[in-house]
Amino acid sequence: MKKLLLGNEAVARGLYEAGVTVVSSYPGTPSTEVTEEAAKYDEIKAEWAPNEKVACEVAAGAAIAGARSFCAMKHVGMNVAADPMFTASYTGVNGGMVIFVADDPGMHSSQNEQDSRHYAKAAKLMMLEPADSDECLKFTKLAYELSERFDTPVIIRSTTRVAHSRSLAEIGDREEVKLREYVKKPGKNVMMPAMARGRHVVVEERVLAQKIYVETEALVDGINKIEKNDGAKIGVICNGISYLYAKEALGEKASYVKLGCTYPLPEKLLIDFAKDYEKVYVIEELDDVVEAHCKALGIKVIGKEIFSLLGEYSQATIRKAVLGEEFESLSADVNVPARPPVLCAGCPHRGLYYVLKKLNVFVSGDIGCYTLGALKPLGMLDTCICMGASISSLHGKNKADPASQSKNVAVIGDSTFIHSGINSLINVAYNQSNTVSIILDNSITGMTGHQQNPSTGITLKGDATAAVSLEKVCEAVGINKVLVCDPNDLVATEKAIREALEYDGSSVVISRRPCALLKTVKHNGARKVNAEKCRSCKMCMKIGCPAISMVDGKAKIDFTQCVGCDVCKQLCKFDAFED
Amino acid sequence: MVKSVMIVGVGGQGTLLASRLFGAALIKSGYDVKVSEVHGMSQRGGSVVTYVRYGDKVNSPIIEKGEADIILSFEQLEAARWLPYLKIGGKIIVNTQKIDPMSVVSGETEYPEGVIDAIKATGVKVKEVDALKLAVEAGSTKAVNVALCGVAAKMTDIPKEIWIESVKETVPPKFTELNLKAFDLGYNL
């Protein structure tokens, strides 16, 4: 039966059909739905881990124990998971293990545009790249066979357009896979120098065996494909979604090698294919991974000479670069202002940022919905690097410039704090700086679409569980001043932050109020503006609330958006906001 | 022949559900379908776009400049933003609702005047719809998306029964009646 599935749903279906029993992931766009969908199958124990390293280790342990296991992450998550991943490559598996990574060319929801294909080569792990939902499902199932056959974790790499496009996928039944027997093998599973030396030999032999597979059986399995068109003068070598763009743009004018496995590459196949064409293009988004390999093999290919290292490709990019053609298009003669994402109406981060703006502090930022506080009119972030970096990088700043300490704060979300902010806070307490860390506890992982995390007391499957007490963690690691405030109460929030800034020692302020979009949150009704009282002072416009605008010189509330958080009301000196 | 429909709007307006509704109706009609969605960051009030493509065999899931047969815009400014994606001779449906981007809210720029007239001036046929009014009439401002789908549905050759069935499958059961009403109001416009 065929079903219209999101790429990520299809991967989850593949997990189900392949008999996977253990899934551990940390959310990250565009990878999140794989794990959310996997959790819907009773047969799969699916969990949110605190971060990607933990997730990868859980999957590795489950695989060694003999189960088919899985972990998913976004591209930057692979940086966090890299440590266990590189050594799991040495131990290999017992039950099959798949590591799923989703890259985000074009940075729809990411802080960088790294190409995770480099990891496959660096960690010497086979990498499969599906192009549509049907392949997402098939490749996932095949990945488990390959993982067990070659005794290795296998990486599946997706990209935003594969992960978040719906297309038809052939679905089947679940194959129950028994837990394989665990046999104690220190030489294989205890990685210390003497054993690891032996395992490195095995890893290199494994890659050689996989190199034969990709030239031969991979064609039968439908992983790598050669598609020849009569009379075609152009040869195209492509991977993942770029195959679909190339087909759309060039159709039968070209012949194709579609690489469903980008590590290891089928070298002989590529050399043979290229011989038949006047021009051979390598079409791959982001880095020149395949292209550089082809060039090293002496194959004459055209790649980044005409294609960008930046952003996403499309049929139009390829049409233009290869054929020099462009479709005609219209444009309206109006100035269209940009529309970047904004903090939602009623977002608890807004009140906090207003107070920080008032106090005119340096804000060491982190990753989450609250990163949007960087945009005007709040414009409050000074830095944002990666998850957890707010607290640790502020510690660095405070060490470099101690005189500035009472003018600096770090902001970090609850999920991000658990992810890696805890380590950063331990560092602050241990190495003693007067760092003010503000934990924006909105009781959910907001940015990635509302996932539970260890501080919410609810599991991925929706069951009640132990909840991390943020206050107690802070105290336990050695923070002597821990304050809690409600960010929608501007006076109390200002008081707490002032107290922390003035404190001689490291401190934490927990700014606590649940995300306004949570279904469990009860809202006040939309507020109204009493136009007679409004003096057009625009104080309420300073908080960048999407529900407030100025119409004919007076503040106006959009009743479809306003949830009655009353942050605006606290700012209005003329009592213009009414219930 | 592959047809391309673009659904554009502002994060939070329910464009995702609209694209799912299209997907469901097209599958029922026996087409190969690809729907490319936006998840994540831009859903927070940003400009969002979803692509729906259908035909005998669809390759690319995305739509590029000059390729869309129909653009269904949930907001005026977004219609102007994405107009270059319309095929010459394509149709555009515009919800007359205006949502201020933050730069307008904060007074840095102004919401441009005469957006729809500017689109018409390019020679494009524009179908203007006050979908907010239709949604309110159906019982909730949240039904703007389904009302607009009703308008667009009329422009496809998919039978109305299939659309109705798809609405029932796509919207939460609690809101079926309301959404069917909104769909109808759009369809009969």
Ligand SMILES: Cc1ncc(C[n+]2csc(CCOP(=O)(O)OP(=O)(O)O)c2C)c(N)n1
């Ligand atoms: C290493 C890494 N993993 C995952 C992500 C994806 N991601 C971005 S923000 C975020 C969590 C945000 O949650 P929280 O810190 O609670 O803040 P909120 O969005 O709720 O304000 C995640 C998981 C990332 N950017 N980097």
